[in-house]
Amino acid sequence: MHAPWRSALLLLSLVAVAVAVAAAEGAGPAPPISSTAAHQQPAEPGAGEAAALVGLVSAMGADQQLLASLNETVAREGTLCGWHFQHLGSFSSDILCNNATGAITSVYLSGHFNGTLPIHGWQALGSLAELSVGFPLSGQLAAAFPDSLQELYLASNSFTAISPDWRPPPHLHNLSLLYNQLNQTLEQQQSWLAAAPELQVLDLDHNSLHGTVPIDLALPPSLTQLSLSSNKLSSTLPPIRLPRSLQNLTLSENQLSGSLPQGWVLPPSLNLMYLYSNRFSGTLPVDVELPPSLQILNLDSNALSGTIPATWLPPNLTHFGASNNRLSLPPNGYLPLPPSLVRLVLSDNPLNGPIPSSLSNATSLKELELNTCSLSGTLPAAPLPPSLESLSLASNSLSGSVPWAAWDLPASLDFLSLASNRLTGPLPATLPASLESFSLGGNALSGTLPAQLLASLPASFDVSSNRLTGPLPPALALSPGSLSGPLKPAWIDLSNNSLSGPLSSGWDCGLGCRLNLSSNQLSGPLDLEGPAPSFNPTWLAYDTVDLSLNRLTDQMICAPVVDILPSALAF
Numbered sequence: 001m002h003a004p005w006r007s008a009l010l011l012l013s014l015v016a017v018a019v020a021v022a023a024a025e026g027a028g029p030a031p032p033i034s035s036t037a038a039h040q041q042p043a044e045p046g047a048g049e050a051a052a053l054v055g056l057v058s059a060m061g062a063d064q065q066l067l068a069s070l071n072e073t074v075a076r077e078g079t080l081c082g083w084h085f086q087h088l089g090s091f092s093s094d095i096l097c098n099n100a101t102g103a104i105t106s107v108y109l110s111g112h113f114n115g116t117l118p119i120h121g122w123q124a125l126g127s128l129a130e131l132s133v134g135f136p137l138s139g140q141l142a143a144a145f146p147d148s149l150q151e152l153y154l155a156s157n158s159f160t161a162i163s164p165d166w167r168p169p170p171h172l173h174n175l176s177l178l179y180n181q182l183n184q185t186l187e188q189q190q191s192w193l194a195a196a197p198e199l200q201v202l203d204l205d206h207n208s209l210h211g212t213v214p215i216d217l218a219l220p221p222s223l224t225q226l227s228l229s230s231n232k233l234s235s236t237l238p239p240i241r242l243p244r245s246l247q248n249l250t251l252s253e254n255q256l257s258g259s260l261p262q263g264w265v266l267p268p269s270l271n272l273m274y275l276y277s278n279r280f281s282g283t284l285p286v287d288v289e290l291p292p293s294l295q296i297l298n299l300d301s302n303a304l305s306g307t308i309p310a311t312w313l314p315p316n317l318t319h320f321g322a323s324n325n326r327l328s329l330p331p332n333g334y335l336p337l338p339p340s341l342v343r344l345v346l347s348d349n350p351l352n353g354p355i356p357s358s359l360s361n362a363t364s365l366k367e368l369e370l371n372t373c374s375l376s377g378t379l380p381a382a383p384l385p386p387s388l389e390s391l392s393l394a395s396n397s398l399s400g401s402v403p404w405a406a407w408d409l410p411a412s413l414d415f416l417s418l419a420s421n422r423l424t425g426p427l428p429a430t431l432p433a434s435l436e437s438f439s440l441g442g443n444a445l446s447g448t449l450p451a452q453l454l455a456s457l458p459a460s461f462d463v464s465s466n467r468l469t470g471p472l473p474p475a476l477a478l479s480p481g482s483l484s485g486p487l488k489p490a491w492i493d494l495s496n497n498s499l500s501g502p503l504s505s506g507w508d509c510g511l512g513c514r515l516n517l518s519s520n521q522l523s524g525p526l527d528l529e530g531p532a533p534s535f536n537p538t539w540l541a542y543d544t545v546d547l548s549l550n551r552l553t554d555q556m557i558c559a560p561v562v563d564i565l566p567s568a569l570a571f
Contacts, residue, residue, distance in 0.1 A: 042126025045102040052124035061115025103127035185211035250274040276300035347371040381406040401425025471501030523551035
């Protein structure tokens with residue numbers, strides 16, 4: 001067939017489908033929506049399916065650029081297989097087909113839509129297995145999709161409800177409606193959930209779901225992931241019966257309150273459970289046994305109290321977070337941490353006691369955060385886990401010297417904070433090259449600043465408000481690997497110590513550096529303008545240097561350095 005005739009026939013098909021979709025959308029109230037209702041027979045692969053899809057996209061109120069690209073491709077190729085469109089340089093749209101039959105199997109549409117999702121017309125795409133449309137479609141989800149559809153992604157739209165009459169495709173495996181405006185209860189989802197026997201992933205995060213969690217919530221038996229975080233669910237959490245296949249459960253960032261359910265039977269395959277940022281109170285029920293399969297548990301930011309039962313630390317746990325609660329250690333101070341643990345965050349709890357000796361069991365630990373836990377006693381003089389990347393014990397009452405030699409700071413360490421304790425003793429002679437942040441401010445450390453240490457500082461170095469003495473070493477430099485770019489800010493804080501002596505031009509920490517040497521006993525002339533300045537670092541024009549409350553004088557005017565602000569220099 002000649003190209004002009006083919007284009008004319010395709011144009012007529014597009015018009016016909018668009019009229020059919022529009023007529024169906026305006027036909028008034030419809031009977032209960034079924035995915036198997038014969039609203040439309042599947043179109044022929046190629047031109048027929050292309051025409052049907054263009055009609056659907058038009059009905060959704062797509063922008064003119066995307067529509068023009070679809071129409072041009074259909075007129076030129078007679079099919080939409082392999083179509084790709086880059087929208088505004090960031091959002092891409094694609095259409096994929098079965099190589100053997102040419103039927104459309106996957107549709108990914110991103111851009112600007114100012115309409116609703118058509119109820120009818122989708123069944124023309126009889127082989128469609130995956131559909132992703134965004135954004136911002138509005139209205140209800142009520143579409144009758146073909147039975148072939150398995151993956152449906154409608155995230156980041158403005159849907160306000162799932163129609164109570166909606167029936168999902170019988171083989172739907174994945175439904176994502178996160179970042180919408182669903183203003184419904186979970187009870188209102190019961191009818192369509194009961195009609196999705198093969199659903200595996202349900203993501204309703206970041207909506208406005210409200211009301212209680214029904215104890216008889218009917219969840220599909222094949223469900224592996226249930227995501228309901230960042231909604232407005234309230235009241236207590238009942239011991240809902242979860243499918244045995246469930247692996248991920250997220251109920252975080254809601255308004256759930258009261259005690260966690262006694263005797264709650266959790267699925268044997270559960271791998272992740274997020275309950276953080278709710279209003280749960282009371283103790284962790286000892287009769288709830290977390291399954292051995294659980295690896296990630298987050299209880300942060302609730303009002304839980306009492307001790308942490310051993311049953312809440314299953315043998316394969318890798319990530320445990322319970323910060324910002326009212327939890328305490330068992331009377332014997334022993335917390336049975338599994339060797340598999342990689343991340344432990346218990347900050348802002350009244351643990352009240354020494355650092356748990358059982359930390360030595362966590363040989364795989366990468367992150368330990370026990371800030372503001374009312375910890376006392378000394379730091380354990382034992383090697384740190386070789387894989388440790390972050391150690392934070394700030395704002396406690398830990399005392400004694402830091403056992404630098406016994407700790408043998410691992411080469412993987414990039415964050416260390418022991419600030420605001422009662423620690424004494426000297427600074428370490430060296431730090432790992434991997435370290436990016438070192439914070440020991442607000443202690444009682446003494447001794448001098450090791451020259452070798454200052455020759456390889458991390459990007460952030462804070463030893464302010466200690467009892468360090470002695471002259472400043474002649475030079476300062478950041479380690480070559482600590483900065484990702486020439487203008488990345490660095491923070492060096494040596495303020496509120498008793499450092500003395502002159503300040504030389506060797507104290508140059510590079511462009512973008514912030515240096516605080518205030519409240520020390522630095523003295524001597526400070527020549528800022530002479531032919532050979534004694535202190536003229538190259539980064540003055542880029543950020544802040546604080547030399548206030550010292551004994552420095554300006555050599556040019558023979559007076560104390562007070563309120564002289566050349567460039568960004570602060571005295």
